[in-house]
Amino acid sequence: MFQKVYLFFFVLLGFNATAQIRVSGVVADQNGEGLIGANVYLKDTYDGATTDSKGKFQFETYEKGQRRIVVTFVGYESIEETIDLSVNVELVFKLKESFNDLEAVTITAGSFETSDKKRVVVLKSLDIATTAGATADITGALTTLPGTQKVGESGRLFVRGGTAEETKIFVDGVEAANYYSATSTGVPSRSRFSPFLFKGTFFSTGGYSAEFGQALSSTLILNTKDVGAENKIDVSLMSVGFETDVARTWKDQTIHANIGYTNLTPYYQLIPQRIDWTGDSQGFTGLVSYAKKLQSGATIKGLVMGNSSNFGFDRSTITTQSGRETVRLQNQNIYGNVSINLPVGETDQLYIGYSRTQDYNQIRYNELSVENPTVNQHFKAKFVHEFSSKTHLNSGAEIFTEQFDEEVNTFDKSSFEKFNPSVYSELSHYLNEQIAVRLGMRGEYENAIESTTFSPRVSMAYKLNDFSQLSLATGQFYQTPGAEYLKITSDFNSEKSNHYILNFQKIKNDRIFRTEAYCKDYNHLVRYQDQYDPSTFSNAGEGFAYGLDIFWRDRKTLKYVDYWVSYSWMQSERLYKDYPEHATPTFATGHNLSIVAKRFFTRWKTQMGATYSFSSGRPYENPNLEGFIESKAKAYHDLSFNLAYLPNPKVIIYASATNILGVEQIFGYRYAPEQNEAGVFESEAIQLPAKRFLFIGCFITIGTFNNQLENL
Amino acid sequence: MKIGMMLIVLVASVATGESKFESAIMKGKQLLFAEGNKAEDYQNAVNYFERVANKESEEWLPRYYQSLGTAFLALRKEQVDEKEQFLQNSLEILDQADEIEKNSETIALRGFIMMLQLSLDPATRGQTLSPIIFGKFNEAIEMNPENPRAHLFLGQMEYGTAQFLGIGFDKACELYQKSIELYEKEQKNENILPDWGFQTAEVSLKNCEQ
Numbered sequence: 037m038f039q040k041v042y043l044f045f046f047v048l049l050g051f052n053a054t055a056q057i058r059v060s061g062v063v064a065d066q067n068g069e070g071l072i073g074a075n076v077y078l079k080d081t082y083d084g085a086t087t088d089s090k091g092k093f094q095f096e097t098y099e100k101g102q103r104r105i106v107v108t109f110v111g112y113e114s115i116e117e118t119i120d121l122s123v124n125v126e127l128v129f130k131l132k133e134s135f136n137d138l139e140a141v142t143i144t145a146g147s148f149e150t151s152d153k154k155r156v157v158v159l160k161s162l163d164i165a166t167t168a169g170a171t172a173d174i175t176g177a178l179t180t181l182p183g184t185q186k187v188g189e190s191g192r193l194f195v196r197g198g199t200a201e202e203t204k205i206f207v208d209g210v211e212a213a214n215y216y217s218a219t220s221t222g223v224p225s226r227s228r229f230s231p232f233l234f235k236g237t238f239f240s241t242g243g244y245s246a247e248f249g250q251a252l253s254s255t256l257i258l259n260t261k262d263v264g265a266e267n268k269i270d271v272s273l274m275s276v277g278f279e280t281d282v283a284r285t286w287k288d289q290t291i292h293a294n295i296g297y298t299n300l301t302p303y304y305q306l307i308p309q310r311i312d313w314t315g316d317s318q319g320f321t322g323l324v325s326y327a328k329k330l331q332s333g334a335t336i337k338g339l340v341m342g343n344s345s346n347f348g349f350d351r352s353t354i355t356t357q358s359g360r361e362t363v364r365l366q367n368q369n370i371y372g373n374v375s376i377n378l379p380v381g382e383t384d385q386l387y388i389g390y391s392r393t394q395d396y397n398q399i400r401y402n403e404l405s406v407e408n409p410t411v412n413q414h415f416k417a418k419f420v421h422e423f424s425s426k427t428h429l430n431s432g433a434e435i436f437t438e439q440f441d442e443e444v445n446t447f448d449k450s451s452f453e454k455f456n457p458s459v460y461s462e463l464s465h466y467l468n469e470q471i472a473v474r475l476g477m478r479g480e481y482e483n484a485i486e487s488t489t490f491s492p493r494v495s496m497a498y499k500l501n502d503f504s505q506l507s508l509a510t511g512q513f514y515q516t517p518g519a520e521y522l523k524i525t526s527d528f529n530s531e532k533s534n535h536y537i538l539n540f541q542k543i544k545n546d547r548i549f550r551t552e553a554y555c556k557d558y559n560h561l562v563r564y565q566d567q568y569d570p571s572t573f574s575n576a577g578e579g580f581a582y583g584l585d586i587f588w589r590d591r592k593t594l595k596y597v598d599y600w601v602s603y604s605w606m607q608s609e610r611l612y613k614d615y616p617e618h619a620t621p622t623f624a625t626g627h628n629l630s631i632v633a634k635r636f637f638t639r640w641k642t643q644m645g646a647t648y649s650f651s652s653g654r655p656y657e658n659p660n661l662e663g664f665i666e667s668k669a670k671a672y673h674d675l676s677f678n679l680a681y682l683p684n685p686k687v688i689i690y691a692s693a694t695n696i697l698g699v700e701q702i703f704g705y706r707y708a709p710e711q712n713e714a715g716v717f718e719s720e721a722i723q724l725p726a727k728r729f730l731f732i733g734c735f736i737t738i739g740t741f742n743n744q745l746e747n748l
Numbered sequence: 749m750k751i752g753m754m755l756i757v758l759v760a761s762v763a764t765g766e767s768k769f770e771s772a773i774m775k776g777k778q779l780l781f782a783e784g785n786k787a788e789d790y791q792n793a794v795n796y797f798e799r800v801a802n803k804e805s806e807e808w809l810p811r812y813y814q815s816l817g818t819a820f821l822a823l824r825k826e827q828v829d830e831k832e833q834f835l836q837n838s839l840e841i842l843d844q845a846d847e848i849e850k851n852s853e854t855i856a857l858r859g860f861i862m863m864l865q866l867s868l869d870p871a872t873r874g875q876t877l878s879p880i881i882f883g884k885f886n887e888a889i890e891m892n893p894e895n896p897r898a899h900l901f902l903g904q905m906e907y908g909t910a911q912f913l914g915i916g917f918d919k920a921c922e923l924y925q926k927s928i929e930l931y932e933k934e935q936k937n938e939n940i941l942p943d944w945g946f947q948t949a950e951v952s953l954k955n956c957e958q
Binding site: 074085086089264684 | 802
């Protein structure tokens with residue numbers, strides 16, 4: 037039998053009537069090390085071989101004459117050469133490593149990326165919803181990262197000695213002005229946007245790209261979800277209201293609608309409060325978002341969100357003559373944005389985006405009544421050109437506008453209009469996989485104060501080894517003074533800051549360590565002697581902040597437990613507003629620590645999380661003492677807890693509590709305007725409206741459009 | 749040994765009147781599905797299919813097998829980062845197959861690779877990837893209700909979901925049962941088309957019986 041087969045084989049060979057040529061040789065890298073697994077073959081034939089452990093290969097072919105030989109190997113640049121196949125040939129190939137932007141160094145100075153694409157990141161999208169103490173608030177979760185300060189009574193993001201106004205927030209590339217819910221002194225605000233809208237977050241604590249401007253300290257860039265696979269109706273019943281959410285996906289488009297109603301009044305009646313809430317504390321939210329992916333690869337996204345909220349309270353205070361403080365607030369807010377990402381040619385990208393925020397506040401504060409409608413718009417276009425996989429040029433133009441009107445007690449009117457066109461261009465270049473450089477320049481003109489500014493930005497990164505890297509960033513940042521000043525006078529320059537950041541990061545085996553040292557100077561900050569007298573205003577203010585941030589996240593050491601620790605040390609002083617001398621502002625604290633831990637208990641189908649936060653005492657001004665902002669409140673501690681129980685795939689029961697230990701949390705003191713009979717200014721502590729916040733909710737998927745899934 | 753195998757393939761191809769392309773695929777399948785394959789054997793099979801694919805630019809099958817082999821290779825890698833890279837690479841190769849012809853098999857393979865990606869970080873990827881993967885297998889079944897692999901993998905997804913939530917495996921096991929029936933039908937006529945996964949289905953079904 038075998039003989040017959042062999043015979044047959046030779047007969048077949050005979051038909052071909054020619055002898056085979058042997059092609060052999062070695063494939064090696066630039067250092068001459070043999071590469072195992074490379075593919076060596078003759079183009080347009082099946083003939084070829086894979087290199088062995090020494091990089092050697094050998095194959096036979098019936099091809100004759102001049103032929104193209106190809107060598108390919110993952111991670112290396114392919115080679116194609118012409119060889120002559122008249123006799124056996126022996127070849128040596130040296131492959132060059134190809135540039136792989138996934139392997140290459142990334143500039144991490146000042147930036148935290150939240151994404152689910154990479155396996156090991158500082159924060160995952162889901163973390164925002166599951167961090168204890170954050171109560172599913174984006175900014176609440178971000179304050180567990182280093183570089184942020186805990187300013188509990190505000191609820192906003194304070195970054196590295198900057199005020200909340202120094203952080204600019206963008207959704208899908210365009211501004212989300214009035215990002216925080218409207219509130220009054222002492223009642224913390226929340227993000228208007230649900231964390232579930234976003235697939236990823238880019239949070240920069242400084243030294244950010246020239247693409248972004250009008251922010252002295254920080255940018256927060258939120259990216260909404262792409263066309264997905266969601267097809268369901270969810271209902272949430274919560275201790276503070278209810279919400280309905282519908283998501284429908286067709287082949288290449290997703291539409292998502294959400295309606296919510298919150299009413300805190302029953303909750304306030306149940307849980308003891310420090311202030312007397314008056315009237316209903318309620319809010320309505322409606323949202324529609326849309327994402328579509330076109331055949332060409334272009335994506336279109338749009339979002340419209342409307343919010344209406346009102347609340348009021350009455351509390352005793354020593355800061356007014358009457359001894360009472362009465363606040364009533366109504367807010368209406370409509371935000372809309374639309375953006376398109378368009379591939380141009382093989383590698384270029386065009387982006388066009390627009391957003392508009394219309395905000396209307398009606399506030400009554402004791403005898404004072406204030407109404408302020410504001411409209412913000414942002415137009416943006418950018419073009420990213422790829423010269424090569426190593427070199428990109430990102431250029432763009434944008435316009436920010438703001439129209440502000442305010443009426444106090446229906447007669448005292450003030451208004452201003454801002455018109456801020458800007459252009460920028462930024463070159464990103466990888467010298468190789470180890471070194472990346474980014475050079476940018478931004479030019480802005482601010483119509484309201486007739487100011488023209490140019491801000492250069494530079495950052496670079498150097499990969500030390502497979503796991504660690506160093507990066508640094510520096511640049512100039514400008515911002516137009518805020519509405520509270522522009523309504524008084526327009527005789528200003530732009531406020532300015534310079535950032536210098538050095539970052540080290542190591543990622544290995546599901547653990548991240550990063551540390552960052554920074555220094556920030558402020559110039560041209562607004563100063564005044566009398567906040568109602570325009571003639572006392574100037575840009576003579578200044579300040580600085582420097583410090584060290586440390587972050588550690590570990591998903592490996594403790595089985596099933598995911599935890600992170602953030603610590604920030606900071607020194608900051610300012611001479612601004614009506615400060616008579618340099619002083620540490622009341623929102624800046626020297627030490628901030630957060631420890632966040634989560635664990636899923638499979639047996640109980642429950643995820644539990646705990647967050648411990650500490651910050652050293654808040655500085656405050658005590659008029660009874662010599663000096664300015666000379667005092668410090670006691671340190672802040674908070675231990676928060678949450679749990680999510682999943683009894684079946686369609687139900688999640690969620691509960692959370694802040695400050696479970698009931699520690700007294702004090703954010704500073706307020707003083708009476710006049711001395712009492714004993715010649716002392718009396719004080720009261722600044723605290724949250726309640727000792728704790730408790731939340732219980734039940735999220736139920738009541739329907740699905742995906743019938744196939746159900747039928748199987 | 750290898751020459752022996754080539755001979756058999758060669759003889760078989762002559763005997764059945766297979767085209768050069770078909771016998772090339774048959775040979776590649778032998779390489780890819782040989783028992784006891786190590787990483788280098790999978791690399792060899794992947795390289796082989798890459799050569800066939802580059803020559804036969806109108807055929808989806810060589811790219812399909814190249815992509816599948818790359819996914820198998822990913823499973824043999826020790827470092828998680830390497831696994832990630834090879835799975836990503838395998839999806840990119842599959843994109844090329846889809847450009848030539850998108851069908852029930854390429855869609856099911858995409859779901860399979862994404863399932864492997866999910867398994868590298870279920871805590872994070874579960875929520876976003878699961879519905880997409882379920883969608884792929886359902887789409888694959890809709891296009892070809894006789895596709896045993898799509899049934900098997902859909903069963904595995906159902907199994908994983910049931911395990912996570914601590915509920916019954918009935919849905920998963922029905923799918924395994926169905927996939928076995930379809931595999932048995934498929935194996936009656938061996939050809940160049942995908943027919944892998946029978947053993948996995950048997951093992952999966954055994955888990956159900958425990």
